[in-house]
Amino acid sequence: MSNRPAARTPARSATPEFSRPALAPGLLGAIALMVGLALLDVDAFTIIRFVVSILALIVCVFAVQGKAWWWLIGLAPIAVLWNPIVVIELHGQGWVSLQFVAALIFIASGIFIKVPSKA
Numbered sequence: 001m002s003n004r005p006a007a008r009t010p011a012r013s014a015t016p017e018f019s020r021p022a023l024a025p026g027l028l029g030a031i032a033l034m035v036g037l038a039l040l041d042v043d044a045f046t047i048i049r050f051v052v053s054i055l056a057l058i059v060c061v062f063a064v065q066g067k068a069w070w071w072l073i074g075l076a077p078i079a080v081l082w083n084p085i086v087v088i089e090l091h092g093q094g095w096v097s098l099q100f101v102a103a104l105i106f107i108a109s110g111i112f113i114k115v116p117s118k119a
Helices: 023-038 043-066 069-081 094-111
Strands: none
Touching: 023 043, 023 094, 043 069, 043 094, 069 094
């Protein structure tokens, strides 16, 4: 047994200082984009457009709440390019590359957008 007094640890709050609410929609958006690669030339890709566009807008809201405005630079174009109402027709390897880039943006924004917890 040691005669040293126990080290004191600073008291921590039970509630976290921030949350990552964009993580789930970000991962879902990335999954939808990867599934969309198999459906690029099929009419069912319209469903992927709806899902990706809506999830991009949801993550945009969390970016604004977390005051992480710079994520809007990547997320707003995703919401516009995958918009199923006013379709911007893109084809070929450029469109496939954009699918991967958008998935990376979704994953990164989901991880890095932190919204302060309400005390």
